[in-house]
Amino acid sequence: MQVAIIGGGWAGMAAAVQLSLSGHHPTVFEASRQLGGRARNLNLPNGTDADNGQHILIGAYADCLRLMRMVGADPEKALLRKPLAMRYADGSGLSFPNLPAPLDALIGIASASGWSLRERAALLGRAVRWRLQGFRCADTATVADLCTGLPGRLLDEFIEPLCVSALNLPAAQASGSIFLRVLHDALFAGTGGSHFLVPRCGLGDLFPVPAAQWLQSRGHAVHTASRVQELIPQGQQWLLRAANPTIVTALEQSRFDAVLLACPPHEAARLALLAAEDERLPARDGVHYQNWSQTAQALEHTAIATVYARTSHRLTAAMPWLALHPGESAPAQFVFDRGHLHTEDAAQQGLMAFVISDCRTDREALQQQVLEQARQQLGWQDIEAVQTVVEKRATFACTPAVERPEMELGHGLWACGDYIAGPYPATLEGAVRSGMAAADELVKADQS
Numbered sequence: 066m067q068v069a070i071i072g073g074g075w076a077g078m079a080a081a082v083q084l085s086l087s088g089h090h091p092t093v094f095e096a097s098r099q100l101g102g103r104a105r106n107l108n109l110p111n112g113t114d115a116d117n118g119q120h121i122l123i124g125a126y127a128d129c130l131r132l133m134r135m136v137g138a139d140p141e142k143a144l145l146r147k148p149l150a151m152r153y154a155d156g157s158g159l160s161f162p163n164l165p166a167p168l169d170a171l172i173g174i175a176s177a178s179g180w181s182l183r184e185r186a187a188l189l190g191r192a193v194r195w196r197l198q199g200f201r202c203a204d205t206a207t208v209a210d211l212c213t214g215l216p217g218r219l220l221d222e223f224i225e226p227l228c229v230s231a232l233n234l235p236a237a238q239a240s241g242s243i244f245l246r247v248l249h250d251a252l253f254a255g256t257g258g259s260h261f262l263v264p265r266c267g268l269g270d271l272f273p274v275p276a277a278q279w280l281q282s283r284g285h286a287v288h289t290a291s292r293v294q295e296l297i298p299q300g301q302q303w304l305l306r307a308a309n310p311t312i313v314t315a316l317e318q319s320r321f322d323a324v325l326l327a328c329p330p331h332e333a334a335r336l337a338l339l340a341a342e343d344e345r346l347p348a349r350d351g352v353h354y355q356n357w358s359q360t361a362q363a364l365e366h367t368a369i370a371t372v373y374a375r376t377s378h379r380l381t382a383a384m385p386w387l388a389l390h391p392g393e394s395a396p397a398q399f400v401f402d403r404g405h406l407h408t409e410d411a412a413q414q415g416l417m418a419f420v421i422s423d424c425r426t427d428r429e430a431l432q433q434q435v436l437e438q439a440r441q442q443l444g445w446q447d448i449e450a451v452q453t454v455v456e457k458r459a460t461f462a463c464t465p466a467v468e469r470p471e472m473e474l475g476h477g478l479w480a481c482g483d484y485i486a487g488p489y490p491a492t493l494e495g496a497v498r499s500g501m502a503a504a505d506e507l508v509k510a511d512q513s
Contacts, residue, residue: 066084066089066090066322066323066507066508066511067089067090067092067319067320067321067322068084068089068090068091068092068321068322068323068324068325068507069091069092069094069293069303069305069321069323069324069325070084070091070092070093070094070324070325070327071094071293071324071325071326071327071328071332071333071336072093072094072095072096072102072326072327072328072329072332072482073093073094073095073097073100073101073102073273073277073287073289073327074095074100074101074102074103074104074105074273074327074328074482074496075101075102075104075129075272075273075493075496075497075500076102076327076481076482076483076496076497076499076500076503077093077095077102077325077327077328077481077500078093078100078272078273078276078277078280078500079128079132079276079496079497079498079499079500079501079504080325080327080481080500080501080503080504081093081276081280081285081287081500081504082132082135082136082276082279082280083500083501083504083505084504084507084508085280085283085285086135087504087505087508089508090284090285091280091285092285092286092287092288092319092321093277093280093285093286093287093288094288094291094292094293094305094307094312095287095288095289095290095291096290096291096292096293096328096332097289097290098289098290099269099289100269100273100274100276100277100287100289101117101268101269101273101274102273102329102496103117103118103456103459104116104117104118104120104268104269104271104273104493105117105267105268105269105273106267106268106269106270107267107454109373109451109452110451110452111412111451112412113412113413113416113451114267114407114410114412114413115267115373115403115416115418115452116264116267116268116371117268117371117454117456118369118370118371118420118454118456118459119371119399119401119418119420120264120268120493121230121261121262121263122144122261122262122263122264122493122494123149123251123258123259123260123261123262124146124251124255124257124258124259124260124262125250125251125254125255125258125259125494126262126492126493126494126497127494128494128497128498128501129272129493129494129497132272132276132497132501133271133272133275135279136272136275136276136278136279137275137278137279138270138271138272138275140262140271142265143264143265143266143270143271144262144263144264144265144271145262145263145264145265145385145405145406146257146260146261146262147260147261147263147384148160148161148162148163148169148173148259148260148261149161149169149173149251149259149260149261150261150384150386151222151223151226151227151388152178152384152387152388153222153387153388153389153390154387154389154442154443155179156178156179157178157179157180157222158177158178158179158222158223158388159173159174159176159177159178159180159223160173160384161173161259165256166252166253166254166255166256166257166258166259167252167253169256169259170192170252170253170259171189171192174188174189174192175189180218180219180222181216183216184216184218184219187214187215187216187219188215188219188223191212191215192252195211195245195248196253200245200246200248200249200253201242201245202241202242202245203241203242204240204242204465204466205465205466206240206241206242206465207236207237207238207239207240207241207465208224208228208232208236208237208239208240208241208244209236209237210241211241211244211245212224212236220236221390222388224236225391226388226391226398226399228244229391229398229422229423230398230399230420230422231244231247231490231492232244232247232463232490233367233369233422233423233459233460233462233463233490233491234367234423234462234463234464235423238462238464239463239464239465240463240464240465240466240467240490241465242465243463243488243489243490246488246489247489247490261386263385263386263401263406264406265406265407288309288312290309291307291308291309291312292307292308292309293305293306293307293336294306294307294308295336295339295340296324296336296337296339296340296478297340297343297345298340298343298345298346298476299320299345301322301476301477302320302321302322302477303320303321303322303323303324303477303478304316304319304320304321305319305321305324322477322511323477323478323479323507323511324477324478324479325479325480325481325503325504325507326474326478326479326480326481326482327480327481327482327500328482329458329482330361330362330364330461330470330482330484331361331362331458333358333361333480333482334357334358334359334361334362335358337354337355337357337358337361337474337478338354338355338358340354340478341354341355341358346476347476349475350474350475350476350478353474353475354474354475354478357470357471357474357480360468360469360470361470361480361484363468364461364462364467364469364484365461365462365464366457366458366459366460366461366462367423367424367459367460367461367462368423368424368425368455368456368457368458368459369420369421369422369423369424369455369456369459369460370396370420370421370424370428370431370453370454370455370456371418371419371420371421371453371454372397372418372419372421372431372432372435372436372450372453373416373417373418373419373450373451373452373453373454374416374417374419374435374436374439374448374449374450374451375415375416375417375448375449375451376415376417376439376445376447376448376449377415377447378415378443378444378445378447378448379402379404379405379415380400380402380405381405382405385401385402385404385405385406386399386400386401386402387399387400387443389419389438389442389443390442394434394437394438395434395435395437395438395441395442396421396424396425396426396431396434396435396438397419397420397421397435397438397439398420398421398422399419399420400417400418400419400420400439400443401417401418401420402416402417403416403417403418404416416451417439417448419435419438419439421435424455428453428455431453431455432450432453435450435453436448436449436450459491460483460490460491461483461484461491463490463491469484469485469486469487470484470485470486471485471486472485472486472499472502472503472506473506473510479503479506479507480503481496481499481500481502481503481504482496482499482500483495483496483499485499485503487499487502
C-alpha cells in the first residue's frame with residue numbers, strides 16, 4: 066500500500082516505521098520545519114540547544130525504546146537512566162533502590178525520608194489494595210477518589226506531583242483508572258519500569274530525526290514544511306492537496322491507498338470535515354467523519370510550560386533534578402539541571418529547566434513566579450530567565466470517562482496520536498503505541 070501520513074510527530078513516525086517493516090510504502094508530510102510534534106528540538110535565544118519542553122520518559126516505555134533501537138538511536142547513551150526519585154531540596158521525599166520490581170517500590174516507600182511510619186504504612190497499604198483490585202476502578206473515579214483517607218503529606222509530596230506529571234491534571238480532576246494503569250506499568254509490570262529516563266540529546270534527535278533517516282534510507286519520503294490543505298477521495302484512493310509548491314507536482318501524480326492522520330486533533334478534525342463535504346465520499350462515511358470530528362473537537366486540552374533559566378548554582382550529578390513544592394504562586398513541580406544532562410556542552414552549564422505540567426498562568430506572570438519560587442525554595446538569588454516555552458494544547462485533559470475518538474474513520478482514513486482511544490494518557494509512549502496500532506490495523510483492514 067501507498068500510505069500518506071499527515072504529521073511527523075512521535076505517533077506519525079512510529080506508524081511510518083511500522084508500515085515500512087510490514088512491507089508497505091509510507092510517505093510523511095509534516096507541516097512544521099522540524100519533526101517531533103510537541104516533543105521536538107528548540108534553539109534558545111543565545112543559540113543553546115534545548116527542547117520545546119523538558120520531557121522525561123520512564124523505563125516502562127518499552128515501545129519507545131524498541132523503536133529507538135530499530136532506527137539506529139542508542140537509548141542507553143541518549144537517555145540518563147536513574148531509579149525513580151522525588152527528592153526535595155531539604156532531602157525529604159523518596160527514591161527507589163535499583164532492585165527488581167516490585168521490591169524497588171516497596172523498599173523505596175518504606176524508607177522514604179521525612180515521612181512518618183504511619184504515612185509510609187498508609188501508602189504501602191493503599192498500593193497493596195490497588196494491586197489486589199487489579200489496578201482497576203470505576204471509570205468515573207478521580208485520582209483524589211482513589212486516595213481518600215491518605216495522609217495529607219502523601220497527597221502533597223507523592224500523589225499530586227506524580228499525578229500532575231503523568232496526567233497533567235491535579236488529582237481532583239484526573240482519571241483514576243488511567244492513573245492506575247500508569248502505576249501498574251511503571252511500578253509492577255517489570256524490573257526497571259519505574260526508572261526515570263531523562264534525554265541527553267534533543268527530543269527530535271531521540272527518535273523522530275533518526276526515524277526519518279531510517280525511512281529515507283529505505284526509499285520512503287519524509288516532507289517537512291509541507292502542510293496538507295485537503296484530502297480528496299478518488300474512488301478507493303486519496304489525493305492530497307498541499308501548500309508547499311515543491312511537492313505539489315509530485316502530489317498531483319500520487320494516489321494513496323490510505324491516509325493516516327497523525328496531526329493534532331483540531332487539524333485532523335479540519336481535514337476530516339473537509340473530506341466529508343466531498344460528494345465523491347460515500348454518504349455513510351461522511352456522517353462518520355462528522356461524528357469523529359465532533360468527538361475530537363470536544364476534547365479539552367491542558368498547557369505545559371518550561372521555564373529555562375540560568376544560575377551559578379548546580380544540582381548534584383547523582384541527582385540532577387529536584388521536586389519542588391507547588392502552590393498558588395509557585396507553579397513548578399520539578400527542576401532539571403541540564404548541565405548534568407549535557408556534560409560536554411559548555412552552553413548547557415548552569416541552565417535549568419523548570420517544568421509546569423498543568424500551566425494556568427500567562428507567560429510573563431508564570432516566568433516571574435517560577436524565578437521567585439527558585440529563590441524561595443532553592444535559595445538561588447542570582448537566577449535569570451532565558452526563555453519560557455508554553456505548549457498551550459500540549460495534552461488532552463485526561464478526566465474520568467473522557468470520550469476519545471477511535472482510530473478508524475472509514476474509507477481508508479485512519480487516525481493516531483496520544484489522544485486516540487486507549488489506556489494511556491498523553492505521553493510519548495501513548496503516542497508511539499497509537500501509531501503502531503493504527504499501522505497494524507490499517508494493514509489488517511487492507512488484507513481483509
